[in-house]
Amino acid sequence: MDKHLTSARALKVLSIIIVFCAWEYAGRIPVSPAFPTFLETMQGLWEITIDGSLLRAYPETLKPLILGVAISAVLGITIGVAIGLSFKVEWFASPIFVVMQSAPLAALIPLLVLAYGIGLTSKVMVVCIMAMPVIVLNSANAVRHTPTSIKEMGRSFLGSPMEIIFKIILPSAAPVIFAGLRLGVSAGFIGAILSELLITPTGIGDVITYNQAIAEYAKMYAAIFSIIVLAVVFLDVIEKIELTLFRPDKRVSA
Amino acid sequence: MTSQGNTALKTTQDAPQSDIAVSVRNVSKIYGGAIHALNDMTLDFPRGQLTSLLGPSGCGKTTLLKIIGGLLDQTSGEILVNGKPVDGPGPDRAFVFQDFALMPWATVIRNVAFGLELRGIAKSEREAVAEKYIAAVGLSGFEKQYPHELSGGMRQRVGLARALSVNADVLLLDEPFSAVDEQTRRKFQEDLLALVEHEKKTFIFVTHSIEEAVYVSDQIALLLARPSRVSEIIKPDIDRSISPDALRRDPVYLDTVERIWSSLRSYVE
Numbered sequence: 337m338d339k340h341l342t343s344a345r346a347l348k349v350l351s352i353i354i355v356f357c358a359w360e361y362a363g364r365i366p367v368s369p370a371f372p373t374f375l376e377t378m379q380g381l382w383e384i385t386i387d388g389s390l391l392r393a394y395p396e397t398l399k400p401l402i403l404g405v406a407i408s409a410v411l412g413i414t415i416g417v418a419i420g421l422s423f424k425v426e427w428f429a430s431p432i433f434v435v436m437q438s439a440p441l442a443a444l445i446p447l448l449v450l451a452y453g454i455g456l457t458s459k460v461m462v463v464c465i466m467a468m469p470v471i472v473l474n475s476a477n478a479v480r481h482t483p484t485s486i487k488e489m490g491r492s493f494l495g496s497p498m499e500i501i502f503k504i505i506l507p508s509a510a511p512v513i514f515a516g517l518r519l520g521v522s523a524g525f526i527g528a529i530l531s532e533l534l535i536t537p538t539g540i541g542d543v544i545t546y547n548q549a550i551a552e553y554a555k556m557y558a559a560i561f562s563i564i565v566l567a568v569v570f571l572d573v574i575e576k577i578e579l580t581l582f583r584p585d586k587r588v589s590a
Numbered sequence: 591m592t593s594q595g596n597t598a599l600k601t602t603q604d605a606p607q608s609d610i611a612v613s614v615r616n617v618s619k620i621y622g623g624a625i626h627a628l629n630d631m632t633l634d635f636p637r638g639q640l641t642s643l644l645g646p647s648g649c650g651k652t653t654l655l656k657i658i659g660g661l662l663d664q665t666s667g668e669i670l671v672n673g674k675p676v677d678g679p680g681p682d683r684a685f686v687f688q689d690f691a692l693m694p695w696a697t698v699i700r701n702v703a704f705g706l707e708l709r710g711i712a713k714s715e716r717e718a719v720a721e722k723y724i725a726a727v728g729l730s731g732f733e734k735q736y737p738h739e740l741s742g743g744m745r746q747r748v749g750l751a752r753a754l755s756v757n758a759d760v761l762l763l764d765e766p767f768s769a770v771d772e773q774t775r776r777k778f779q780e781d782l783l784a785l786v787e788h789e790k791k792t793f794i795f796v797t798h799s800i801e802e803a804v805y806v807s808d809q810i811a812l813l814l815a816r817p818s819r820v821s822e823i824i825k826p827d828i829d830r831s832i833s834p835d836a837l838r839r840d841p842v843y844l845d846t847v848e849r850i851w852s853s854l855r856s857y858v859e
């Protein structure tokens with residue numbers, strides 16, 4: 337088992353190294369003068385870290401991001417579970433999220449700005465629009481597809497409807513709900529950056545646009561790189577939470 | 591150490607104890623207004639005995655078992671358990687599912703104790719009871735394993751231990767041994783006989799296998815399809831004091847198997 341874990345880690349590291357090497361190589365060809373090499377980008381990352389611009393930018397970006405993701409997670413899972421449990425709720429709520437998922441966000445942003453201004457609310461809304469549909473739809477699907485026989489088992493051993501939901505349906509649906517959550521969080525990150533680029537340049541969006549404007553491409557890519565790293569770390573934490581809280585059976589074989 | 595747990599669980603048996611534990615009276619089931627799964631079925635299950643439901647695929651065995659278990663509503667007719675009409679699942683009946691119906695995220699001991707957990711029994715108490723039945727089905731040492739780490743036969747033993755640990759009067763088993771190999775199956779059948787002997791419970795047992803039915807049953811209800819009805823009640827009069835191997839060569843055993851065969855064949859033709 338230990339061997340498995342170490343080899344999984346080794347493969348992940350290998351995959352990352354290959355990507356960085358390819359990046360470095362593409363930067364050296366060069367693909368475009370606006371595309372820095374990996375090493376230049378790391379240099380840029382170092383510079384924006386020590387001059388404090390990253391440190392100033394992140395709280396600004398994280399506020400709508402965390403708020404939006406938290407709202408999407410809580411509301412999205414609740415609505416999704418309700419949809420999965422009841423056809424009536426599905427008929428009522430499902431179309432909203434299907435439309436939301438396919439709506440062109442860029443076209444919606446001017447409307448949001450008109451309605452809510454350029455402040456935090458609009459940005460949180462953008463994050464939610466990006467993150468929520470996939471969380472809702474996955475949760476609904478997962479709940480709907482709970483194996484009938486374990487639900488019957490719960491009933492036959494005298495479980496109340498609430499016990500059946502909390503002790504059987506939710507644990508059974510947890511893997512797919514969490515898969516939706518991971519997709520939703522990734523989409524939320526995109527939403528947060530998009531809102532900063534399209535509404536008002538603040539936070540990381542500001543670092544990106546500013547450095548693009550003054551042609552400091554290494555720093556611009558460094559900012560993008562940093563947000564990707566943050567997203568990966570965040571997703572990893574979610575996976576850890578899932579395995580510890582809900583699926584102890586998958587912990588070893590994962 | 592577990593006797594205390596068991597008395598706490600004793601199901602209320604205020605009704606006078608007749609010889610019939612479960613009585614099926616004129617029960618019909620029509621699915622979706624069109625499919626007649628059961629048609630005016632009447633059948634009694636004697637207390638403390640094992641009755642098999644034997645019949646071709648689709649003749650309504652699972653349907654009947656689920657109606658007795660309270661998992662499904664009949665279209666008409668009545669089911670009495672200990673003289674009281676069935677209205678949903680109750681503490682007097684426990685189900686063993688064909689596909690085991692174990693929770694993959696729960697350990698063996700939590701699965702076995704789950705029926706008691708749903709009844710609000712304290713953790714230490716229910717685990718003591720579960721422990722006892724895990725040992726009874728021969729799974730000691732596997733308490734902390736997860737279902738995916740067990741073989742099919744072991745998983746069904748978990749399902750059986752779960753049903754036993756709630757101490758219901760009536761055990762409903764839906765083809766519990768259909769997913770295991772022949773060798774394991776024989777072992778299970780012998781274990782089942784021992785259980786019927788020791789547990790003093792009423793077993794209702796669905797099977798496809800004539801040999802299995804004859805081997806384990808006190809009474810066999812032969813069901814026929816379309817419309818589903820009880821065609822015959824057979825009581826294999828087998829001397830169980832002889833060894834399992836001798837029993838399978840016993841003339842009475844072989845005759846009964848042959849008789850059921852010809853009975854079923856005449857209906858198929």
Ligand SMILES: Nc1ncnc2c1ncn2[C@@H]1O[C@H](COP(=O)(O)OP(=O)(O)OP(=O)(O)O)[C@@H](O)[C@H]1O
Pocket residue numbers: 621622625626627645646647648649650651652653654798
């Ligand atoms: N939920 C359902 N909706 C509609 N028809 C059903 C449903 N469940 C069972 N049936 C029908 O009722 C009949 C009896 O089904 P049942 O599952 O009780 O048979 P069975 O005797 O258990 O068969 P098997 O031996 O294959 O398990 C079948 O014709 C089946 O198609």
Ligand SMILES: [Mg+2]
Pocket residue numbers: 651652653
């Ligand atoms: Mg069946």
